[in-house]
Amino acid sequence: MDNSIDTIMVLLVLMNLMLLGLSSLGTCIRVVAAQGITLGILPLVIHGGIFDIRLTLFSAAIVGLKGIVFPLLLSWAMRDVNAQREVEPFIGYGKSVIAGPLALAVCMWLGSRLPLPLDIVSPMVMPVAFFTIMCGLFLIVSRKKALSQVLGYIVLENGIYTFGMVLAEKQPLLVELGILLDVFVAVFVMGIVIFHINREFDHIDTDRLSSLRS
Amino acid sequence: MNLISIANSVLAVLLAPLMFGIINRTKAVFAGRTGQPLLQAYYDISKLFQKGAVYSNTTTWVFRAGPIVGFAAVLAATVFVPFGGLPALFAFKGDFVVMVYFLGLARFMTVLSALDTGSSFEGMGASREVTFSALAEPSFLIGLAAIAKYTGHISLSPMLAGINAASWGHAAPALALIGLAFFVVLLAENCRIPVDDPNTHLELTMIHEVMVLDHSGPDLGFIIYSSTLKLWLLGSVLIGIIVPVHSGIFLLDTVSSLLGMLGLAVVIGIIESTMARLRLLHVPQLLLGATALSILALVLVLR
């Protein structure tokens, strides 16, 4: 079953690289949606398809939220924001794609520093999780549009989830639902704010949101 | 304190004006004149005492207090100074400090009474007076400290009594330096050439004389009298050092001291008739030089 997990991990890495390279916001949103769905499957796979009502519910929730709700929300926010393409990011797509593998190397190193005490999952999980987190941060830092930053945030969240899956059964349900709820509201509020930003400035380039300084 | 020592003060009061006479006579001789009588200063003072007074209507009681306090302070200072065979009336540890500060008080009041007239000339004189005396005081006190160290006493009478021919034998350089320093201080404090010229009448160049321009009658008398006393006072300290005859035989000591004073007056006269006044800007250098001399003396005494 390990190789199935590994496949998922590789998928995640590829998606991250795509996100780094892609320029069209719409596509990015779809990629993120795909990532969410992939994550949704992960818990089932990790525990070897042993049917567990709690896990099933949980993965369903994830798929619903990350795979459907967020993308819809974002595309709704994008619709009346007349921003189809991310124009000149701070760090070009080419450079981003180069930066990706380097980050991956660092993550590998970190993973080697922190051996998982659990024997159940593949050694890929740690590095990939880190890598996803880094990609998320990278997106937030390097992109200009508020929307792409929300995307980055979601990717960051996904990374953390990838890690969380490893010990899904260590976490009480209450906490998980709380976390889900929080993430949901967070993204929702961000959507609203983006809407407002768009109305105030009629653009969503956050690099021009820098009147408050020192 | 033995009351005979009042004789010191009496002697000072009696003989001080004579010094002026001797100085002037010396100058006259050098200039080939007959010059004033030796007792001229006495005549002047008594004449002034018999005159009325004119007070500027700018002035206040400070102006009138000046000469009085000045004279009183100098007179009071004489009780600290031994002369010849007699120790001072008041001899106690650190008495010379009190003496110096009494003279300071006299100066303070004189300066104020000069400023009281509101005349710019007298203001100028006052300013110079305080400047030079502020520089003269350290040199005098440091010199005294050197003597104190040398003799091991810190009261003027034993200090001077402790200097005798023998001490000139083995500490001549130090004592000479101190003597020189004191001489400069004496010239400065009494406004003689080369620091000041007592009988020029160009106000801009004078120090002491210009301060008393407005005084008249008894006040002026007091002022002249106190300046002669001051000369006598410092003179007798200087003589105590450079005429080290402290045999204990009263007559010998006193006479030699008197001769010393005479010699001092003559020397001053000679200087006044041979030297010219220094430029005012150079006076400070002279005084600092005196300070340097006393410091050097101190170092010599200590080794």
Place this chain on the structure above:
Amino acid sequence: MSLLLLGLCVIVCGGFLALLLCNKPKLSSWLACAGVVVGSVLGLIPAITVLLNGAKESLRYDWSIPFGSFFIEIDPISALFLIPIFGLSALAAIYGTEYLWPYRQRKFLGVPWFFYNLLAAAMAVVVLARNAVLFLIAWEVMSLASFFLVTFEHEEKQNRDAGWTYLVAMHIGTAFLLAFFILLGSNTGSLDFDKIGNIAPSAANILFLLAVIGFGTKAGFMPMHVWLPEAHPAAPSHVSAVMSGVMIKTGIYGIVRTLTLLGQPPEWWAWLLIAIGVSSGVLGVLFALAQHDLKRLLAYHSVENIGIITLGLGLGVLGLSIGSPTLAVLGFAGGLFHVVNHALFKGLLFLGAGSIVHVTGTREIDHLGGLLKRMPWTGLTFLIGAVAISGLPPLNGFASEFLIYLGVFKDGISNGVQAVVLTLCIIGGLALIGGLACACFTKAFGIIFLGEPRTEHARHAHEVKLAMRIPMLILAICCILVGLFSPFLIRHAVFVITQVTSLDSQVVALELSETFAIMWRFVVAAVLLIVLAVFLAAMRKWMLRGRSVRSAGTWDCGYAAPSARMQYTASSFAQPLTYLFKPFLRTHSKSVSAKEYFPAESDFATETADISGRYLFEPTFNWINRTLSRLHWLQHGRLQIYVLYIALTLLVLLIWKMR
């Protein structure tokens, strides 16, 4: 002790009442003033008794703050400082009721009075406190209260700046004191002074340095004195009197107390103190000479007198370290006696300056003149103060300086180097300081009170009200009496000196009685001087009897129409000395000099900025300011950068801590 506490309570209550009734100016002023006076009288009784019988009395309550305990004690040292604190505060308060009166339309008088009473009480607590936290709280309350008094007229910018400089200086000083007390109490947990164990020499050295910087800032040592010439002119004059007369002495108190806590001092402490003393003294009086703002001049004289006091302390410490009781006793006696004397005459002089400002509205010496005729009482008292501060006999200023001289002469000039240094620093220094002080105060008194008025302000001056005259008179009389009775006072200082030097009281008593004998002769001589003066005055009267006594215009060397503007000015009076010392003073003068034969107008102005302020502190602060302001790009409003900070922090931490 209970009396003392009662007194403090009365003072503070007076302040609060004044604050509550601050819309009724008269009532609040008088309540506050009464509070101070009554409280001070109550406080003086125990202070004097303790000083005379040398008994200690202490009081300790637990106090529910960290390391704090309400522990106060009155011992001879505290008593010695309490007496001027209470005395001067009370007199200045009486003066203040009249002085502040003209402000009643523009300001609530209750507020300054509240802070004034707070200041008085805080100073008392500072010298009483025996617990570090209590001490620091009182110390800072003192600074804060005086700050609000300094910025009483905060509408003027220079007053605000002065207040700020003062506050900053005080705070930096307090930072050092914080470190000082913490280290002091570090080997025993408690911060009560009596619980402090014996201290290792190395630690003692550090502690002493911290104390010198921390307390010296308050006392106004060169070069930490920068706040002094700013703050004193800004404050209302009765406050300046208290600040300069007693508040800066709390710094001296701190150093004395430190010496008692640290035990046997090494020799270099003494040299440090002497160096500070002589530099503060000489530079202080030089800068005073260069000023033409009266209150600024007086402020610099505070620096000078603090220098003299420090010389005394240094001499005493030297005596302790080389084991010469004579030096120790006479040094400390001179220094501490000068503390009291300076409180008297500096208080007097500031009150006098206050009266001048009160009636003429200017502090500019060159705008005044001829005031003696218009305000005779102020003039007389100011003259007495001037003579006293110039250290001239027979007044009190001379008595304390004489003690220091005596110390050096008696036992200072022993072996080589020390003798030279002592002679140069103390004898030469004191002589120079004395001479320059004479110059400075002949200038101040002569230009302000004598001659003819230079401006309209001065012309229309008049004598001040009784409430302002009485305190000055009392202080002037004190100056004379203390001067004449100094031997007896010295003989009663035995307990203080014993406590400070921690020598055997027999030795101290012996030394002091010898000093008594000496001083006694000096006093006789002084009396003789006075008698002679009186006699001569009578004699002159007798001479002039029946003779013509006319009054005419001043003889101006043939020039017919002298005018008041031709009089010698303060600046020109001081010029020879300022010229001589210009390397230190760096006086900046700007002048429009006369050019043609008939010059249209020419004008000349000088200002002497403080040397350490301009060449030490300003550059430092400007440098810090520039350097730090350059870092403001760090936060430039870019969200992306901010998130990058987070990411980088995380990465750095992971790589640093996980390797």
Place this chain on the structure above:
Amino acid sequence: MIPALILVPIVAAALSLIIRHDNLRRVLFVSAALTHSGLTFVAWSCTPEAILNGWLMLDAPGLLFLSITSVLFLAASFYAVGYLNFEKKQEKQDFEDGSFFTNTPEAIFIACLLAFLATMTIVTVSQHLGLLWVAMEATTLATAPLIYFHRHHRSLEATWKYLLICSVGIAIALLGNFFLAVAASKTGGQDTRLLLSDLIQQGNTLNVPWLRAAFLFFLVGYGTKMGLAPLHTWLPDAHSESPSIVSALLSGALLNCAFLAILRSHQVLSAAGQSEFSSSLLIVFGLISIIWAAVFILGQTDYKRMLAYSSVEHMGILALGVGVSGAAAFGAMLHVVNHSLTKGMLFFVAGNILAAYKTKASKDVRGIIGIIPASGVLWLAGFAAIVGLPPFGIFLSEFTIAKAMFEQHRTGIAIAYLAVLALIFISMSRIFLNMAQGKAPQGIPAQAGSETIFNILPPALLGVTTLIFGLYIPPFMNTALHEVAKAIGGF
């Protein structure tokens, strides 16, 4: 009782959304705040029992922080009444650039405030670190609308930054939670629950490398919320753009909650014998924070931003205190109390000044004493209090921390600490004094009328309280503080 503490504000929030009538809503608001603080007060006397099998429980730190929050919120609620009266409903002009804007509807504003209170309450009472995280994130979401009360673009920008930066931070903290879970998990045998008590109890069984990593993530994550430099970047913007009550609550209560979260993780590490690790990190961040604050307070032109940076400074001091530990832990806890009170007071007064002068530029504000005397006096008092002059409380706490530093021979740190404090004093005194004193600029109407009991009493009371704590610390509080200090490894 704990359910009551949490439910009262939630219910009130729900109601305030329903209620149409303004005054009624305000009454509800204040009474909710009163009830909450009343309950907190009762909690001092009788410790409430744990619920949800120990997930929610009031231990000593929780109680302390809950009380601070509650008191501050009570003051804020009083102040809010006056504030909302003063704020005009209809569209109005922005005083910086003439653009027009409206305020968030009052109902939403109050509801969010109450929700904010509820979430902070949960933070203080929750013993389960996961739940703590949930509540933490909830505070972010509840406060975002509050910062966006004035609907103009600057506040929007501030809100956006706040939202994104804090969310990222919190996300990192979530990762920290997962790490902790890994550290707590055991191959075979029952894993340790993420309950504080369990973690502390079985501290020695935790996996050290993962624990350390977890602490790093907690520190960075919650540190972002707490405002430790260089993670604090949202703080000045949010504080300067949000209404003064919100700023007061952010500085006085929210930052403390984040600090509490860090304290919890510090407790766990100490229990695992890793206190050296966490202490050193706390000291590093503390130093960076105070220095950063000093740099930006120097020559600061906006007085609300200056206050915000001073919050950064004081958070740094807290971190230092906890890091130095020993007696400093007590000092830090005392500092938490004093700082919250003082900062709340200052922000309230800043609100009055803003209302009177219509500008946030400190150079345009002169002579407050003359225009609004009471606020002027409070402003000066607040200055004395915040820079740590006696007899105000902050002096004692800072003194205690400094003493502990010297006694542990961390002389370098102590010197840096004192020096930076002095520097901050210099720059702050300049700003404060120039604002309070001097002649008021032309065209400022004498606003004496604008000083009502609502906007003077709350700050005044807070000020008096911190003054009292500077002169006398009540025994019950003393014991409580010592208890907390023990809990976090000091004494």
